[in-house]
Amino acid sequence: MQKTASSNRKPDPALLYKVFGGVLFLYLFLGFMVVPCINTLTSVFTAKDASGNTDPFAVIRFFLAGSMPSFVWNSLKLAVCLVVTVNIVGISIVLLTEYFDIKGAKILRMGYMTTLIYSGVALVTGYQFLYDSNGMLTKWFTDILPGFNKQWFTGFNAVLFTMTFACTSNHALFLRNAIRGIDYNTVEAARNMGAKPFKVLLKVVMPTLLPTLFSLTVMTFITGLCAMSAPTLLGYNSINPEIVRLAGSTTADESFPQARAALLSVILAMFTIVLLTVLNHYERKGHYLSVSKTKAKLVKQKIQNPAANILAHIYAYILFIIYMTPVVMIIVFSFQNWSAVRTKSLDFSGWTLSNYFGVENYQYTRSNGKISTRVGAISGVFANEKTVGGIRLSFLLSAVAAALACVIVVIAVNYIFKHRNKKRAVLIEGCLLFPWLLPTILICYSFRIFFNNEVWYVFGQNLYYKENVRILIILAYTVVKLPFALRMIKAAFYAIDDELEDAARNLGASGLVTFLRIKLPIVLPSVLAVFALNFNALFTEYDMGATFQKSEGTTYAMVIQSMCNEEGRDGMNMNASGRRCASTVFIMIVSGLILYLVYGVGSRDLGERLAIRERRSKKLQQIRKSLGFKTAVAEETQE
Amino acid sequence: MIRLSDIVVKFGDLEALHNINVDVREGEFFTFLGPSGCGKTTTLRTITGFIEPVSGTVSMQGRDITHVPIEKRNIGIVFQSYALFPTMTVHDNIAFGLKIKKMKKDEIEQKVQEIARKVDLKERHLKRAVSQLSGGQQQRVAIARALVTEPAVICMDEPLSNLDAKLRVQLRNELKKMQKDFGITTIYVTHDQEEALTLSDRIAVFNKGYIEQIGTPNEIYNHSATEFVANFIGDINPLTDEAILKKLGLNTQEHHFIRLERVRVNDSTQDEQICQLPGAIESREYYGLYIKYYIRLENQVIKVIEKNDGIRIYEAGEKVTVGIHPADVMTYPGEG
Numbered sequence: 004m005q006k007t008a009s010s011n012r013k014p015d016p017a018l019l020y021k022v023f024g025g026v027l028f029l030y031l032f033l034g035f036m037v038v039p040c041i042n043t044l045t046s047v048f049t050a051k052d053a054s055g056n057t058d059p060f061a062v063i064r065f066f067l068a069g070s071m072p073s074f075v076w077n078s079l080k081l082a083v084c085l086v087v088t089v090n091i092v093g094i095s096i097v098l099l100t101e102y103f104d105i106k107g108a109k110i111l112r113m114g115y116m117t118t119l120i121y122s123g124v125a126l127v128t129g130y131q132f133l134y135d136s137n138g139m140l141t142k143w144f145t146d147i148l149p150g151f152n153k154q155w156f157t158g159f160n161a162v163l164f165t166m167t168f169a170c171t172s173n174h175a176l177f178l179r180n181a182i183r184g185i186d187y188n189t190v191e192a193a194r195n196m197g198a199k200p201f202k203v204l205l206k207v208v209m210p211t212l213l214p215t216l217f218s219l220t221v222m223t224f225i226t227g228l229c230a231m232s233a234p235t236l237l238g239y240n241s242i243n244p245e246i247v248r249l250a251g252s253t254t255a256d257e258s259f260p261q262a263r264a265a266l267l268s269v270i271l272a273m274f275t276i277v278l279l280t281v282l283n284h285y286e287r288k289g290h291y292l293s294v295s296k297t298k299a300k301l302v303k304q305k306i307q308n309p310a311a312n313i314l315a316h317i318y319a320y321i322l323f324i325i326y327m328t329p330v331v332m333i334i335v336f337s338f339q340n341w342s343a344v345r346t347k348s349l350d351f352s353g354w355t356l357s358n359y360f361g362v363e364n365y366q367y368t369r370s371n372g373k374i375s376t377r378v379g380a381i382s383g384v385f386a387n388e389k390t391v392g393g394i395r396l397s398f399l400l401s402a403v404a405a406a407l408a409c410v411i412v413v414i415a416v417n418y419i420f421k422h423r424n425k426k427r428a429v430l431i432e433g434c435l436l437f438p439w440l441l442p443t444i445l446i447c448y449s450f451r452i453f454f455n456n457e458v459w460y461v462f463g464q465n466l467y468y469k470e471n472v473r474i475l476i477i478l479a480y481t482v483v484k485l486p487f488a489l490r491m492i493k494a495a496f497y498a499i500d501d502e503l504e505d506a507a508r509n510l511g512a513s514g515l516v517t518f519l520r521i522k523l524p525i526v527l528p529s530v531l532a533v534f535a536l537n538f539n540a541l542f543t544e545y546d547m548g549a550t551f552q553k554s555e556g557t558t559y560a561m562v563i564q565s566m567c568n569e570e571g572r573d574g575m576n577m578n579a580s581g582r583r584c585a586s587t588v589f590i591m592i593v594s595g596l597i598l599y600l601v602y603g604v605g606s607r608d609l610g611e612r613l614a615i616r617e618r619r620s621k622k623l624q625q626i627r628k629s630l631g632f633k634t635a636v637a638e639e640t641q642e
Numbered sequence: 643m644i645r646l647s648d649i650v651v652k653f654g655d656l657e658a659l660h661n662i663n664v665d666v667r668e669g670e671f672f673t674f675l676g677p678s679g680c681g682k683t684t685t686l687r688t689i690t691g692f693i694e695p696v697s698g699t700v701s702m703q704g705r706d707i708t709h710v711p712i713e714k715r716n717i718g719i720v721f722q723s724y725a726l727f728p729t730m731t732v733h734d735n736i737a738f739g740l741k742i743k744k745m746k747k748d749e750i751e752q753k754v755q756e757i758a759r760k761v762d763l764k765e766r767h768l769k770r771a772v773s774q775l776s777g778g779q780q781q782r783v784a785i786a787r788a789l790v791t792e793p794a795v796i797c798m799d800e801p802l803s804n805l806d807a808k809l810r811v812q813l814r815n816e817l818k819k820m821q822k823d824f825g826i827t828t829i830y831v832t833h834d835q836e837e838a839l840t841l842s843d844r845i846a847v848f849n850k851g852y853i854e855q856i857g858t859p860n861e862i863y864n865h866s867a868t869e870f871v872a873n874f875i876g877d878i879n880p881l882t883d884e885a886i887l888k889k890l891g892l893n894t895q896e897h898h899f900i901r902l903e904r905v906r907v908n909d910s911t912q913d914e915q916i917c918q919l920p921g922a923i924e925s926r927e928y929y930g931l932y933i934k935y936y937i938r939l940e941n942q943v944i945k946v947i948e949k950n951d952g953i954r955i956y957e958a959g960e961k962v963t964v965g966i967h968p969a970d971v972m973t974y975p976g977e978g
Contacts, residue, residue: 164771372696498722500725502721502722502723502725503727505692505719505725506719506721506725506727506787507716507727508692508713509690509712509713509718509719510710510713510738510739510787511713511739511742511743511791512738512742514711516742520738521727521729524727524729524730525728525729527729533732544855608728608771608773609728609729609730609731609771609772609773610770610771610772610773610774611729611773612771613769613770613771613774614774635828
């Protein structure tokens with residue numbers, strides 16, 4: 004019997020994979036990026052008035068008539084001022100350590116780079132600890148200058164001061180690379196033609212840094228606009244803290260809280276999109292590339308004028324002190340007992356590890372003269388249930404989200420590279436970069452509002468309900484980290500020579516084997532670096548945790564923030580500030596370790612690793628030999 | 643051994659190869675030579691299976707392999723960049739193809755050791771990462787990896803192009819010796835004419851997707867079939883002065899060329915056929931082994947190579963006589 008054509012047709016597995024992959028990608032993109040954000044956008048125009056009728060412009064009218072524009076204005080003011088101050092400090096620290104010959108530049112650089120391991124909520128609370136009205140440094144200032152305003156570290160001033168020094172990390176990384184890329188021959192040529200050092204700096208060096216500076220300026224502006232932890236903790240009414248406040252409010256308290264929060268986040272998104280479009284357009288115009296074939300390494304310039312040289316050194320070391328003081332003080336106070344920390348004065352007999360480990364009781368004398376004991380009122384970071392809970396939850400959420408982002412991006416980038424120059428590859432890349440256009444707060448707010456209902460495509464679950472919020476945080480973390488992962492992992496894929504794939508195919512490897520055994524091991528160090536950097540950023544992340552504000556989703560940063568308020572309440576948590584200092588030190592260690600693993604160990608290739616192993620084994624043999632052990636000395640001769 | 647019949651390859655609307663016909667013999671060192679973009683690598687990739695032709699057939703040992711997948715063609719490849727897997731040791735690079743074939747561990751070990759010995763890689767090299775090896779050692783690993791699976795043919799795509807000049811010459815000799823020792827049919831791609839002439843049994847000269855000439859190095863150099871081949875291989879003087887052409891009894895409508903070493907300076911040979919032309923040394927370039935002179939004749943400058951014997955070196959401005967034998971002149975049809 005002859006078979007029909009249809010019965011002969013077997014499903015092509017490759018086609019099935021493609022269809023499945025396409026549907027899954029669409030589900031993830033539409034379900035977790037587009038739909039929640041569109042819901043936020045439409046909520047602005049679907050608010051109902053007092054009579055229950057939909058009034059598309061009610062929120063906008065309310066917005067314009069009330070005090071809400073002040074939040075936008077405050078954010079803009081902060082962003083503009085921050086661009087000025089961050090650029091001044093950022094350019095200064097780079098020039099002082101990389102361009103001018105300043106004594107002790109290596110130590111200065113280390114100080115200026117502390118923001119890489121000490122940032123976010125930990126930095127803000129650290130600054131608050133030192134500079135608020137009864138802060139240690141404020142006390143010193145008032146002792147030296149009796150008329151000094153003790154309340155100087157509040158509101159706009161405090162936010163601007165803190166963020167100025169917190170936001171120079173990008174300058175320390177990218178502007179430093181740019182200045183190191185300058186061909187020194189161009190400086191020598193200018194000098195040879197009679198230009199004075201300052202003229203060379205202004206006319207030769209600075210113009211080559213302009214593209215990098217422009218990118219940094221835009222990024223700083225966006226950071227200022229979207230600032231969250233500093234305004235929240237230091238009391239400044241900008242957009243993000245207001246969105247979070249409104250998100251937690253109800254119509255019983257005020258008019259259209261959710262719709263107003265949505266409108267603010269949409270305004271923020273509009274600013275971000277415009278700025279990133281400008282940045283993208285500018286970056287496409289290209290950077291100044293050295294045309295030199297034999298580029299000379301930049302030689303540090305000695306400041307010839309003695310007075311200017313002294314002033315530059317003073318300026319460099321003042322900046323160093325500003326950067327280092329909070330770090331040193333936080334470390335020192337993390338080893339001080341609770342009373343020293345509370346009074347913010349060093350007690351040289353009060354050293355303790357109780358802020359890190361163990362639980363102690365607090366004894367005090369009551370008004371009737373009796374001595375009372377609060378059991379467990381003093382506890383260390385690793386003994387306090389709430390803190391350990393925060394660490395555990397942040398560790399878990401960050402690790403899962405960072406891993407998810409890497410897995411999604413690796414699979415997507417492999418597909419993008421396989422289908423280079425095809426529209427679908429461009430489309431997938433665009434989809435993964437989509438969250439980059441939106442402020443984090445918009446994404447998180449949208450998630451919080453949209454998934455605080457039973458949503459059919461997440462199996463009818465309310466993802467904001469109780470423990471489900473952890474899944475929602477993981478999803479938000481993943482979405483937010485996709486663009487960064489894409490940019491980094493895509494760059495790593497460029498390093499794969501096409502001929503490697505050809506060679507593997509020629510030797511009989513299938514597509515999957517080629518991916519798993521050839522391509523993945525090559526990009527793995529970069530993927531692990533992305534995982535580590537994303538994990539590092541998420542582990543102490545505050546903005547998203549604050550937006551979700553849920554007891555089941557209290558992350559480590561939220562725990563640190565709450566320590567500020569709960570110190571000594573009901574005679575408990577006597578060492579909350581000390582524990583906060585210890586937490587900050589713990590974060591610094593984790594961040595430092597991750598950066599070392601990524602940029603130190605992780606950047607070594609197989610050859611370097613084998614060479615280190617060989618050196619170690621030789622050293623070990625020498626030690627064994629010197630100790631009198633019999634060893635088989637390698638007879639290898641180096642070529 | 644390998645036969646390409648009427649191969650046409652297109653990239654979109656662009657026809658990259660036009661009716662290519664090549665017959666590579668068993669055990670032969672066959673070179674595809676030509677300038678960048680002439681189609682030599684495209685032809686090689688058609689043989690290896692990375693490119694499928696629009697029309698024509700690729701056959702190996704009489705079997706049509708035009709549509710056979712890459713891994714089933716039994717062709718080894720040494721890539722331009724060597725394409726050594728950077729995350730694997732030398733041993734694992736060589737063993738990769740054998741592992742994919744799911745060979746037994748001890749058999750793999752034996753084959754790796756054997757091939758390593760043959761290509762002169764020491765035991766200690768096998769444990770290293772490829773980045774720890776020199777350029778020459780990397781090339782040996784690439785050859786070992788390509789040969790260990792015992793292919794019928796080995797294809798090499800400009801494997802010496804990334805090396806410095808001295809190492810290139812050294813490895814060229816090693817490559818030739820290795821090919822003779824293994825006796826394997828080799829197809830080699832290069833744009834370097836010197837490399838092609840020294841290594842090859844036969845050469846196919848490519849130009850704009852066509853093959854201009856297939857022949858031995860001697861045929862290609864001394865009996866260039868086309869004006870392109872004559873110009874592309876070695877240095878050559880176009881004879882453009884009609885007066886000289888008439889003296890030599892050559893058709894002025896055709897294009898005439900003479901190789902530099904065939905032009906004689908102050909030659910005392912008594913041969914009536916040699917046309918003696920008066921000239922003066924305009925400049926000279928010193929190459930050590932030989933000296934290149936630029937001699938001004940009445941209406942053109944001619945380049946000449948003279949062996950550097952250390953005794954007779956002409957100075958700029960010196961009067962000389964230039965001798966050209968008509969039999970040394972290569973003639974090609976003129977345009978139209």
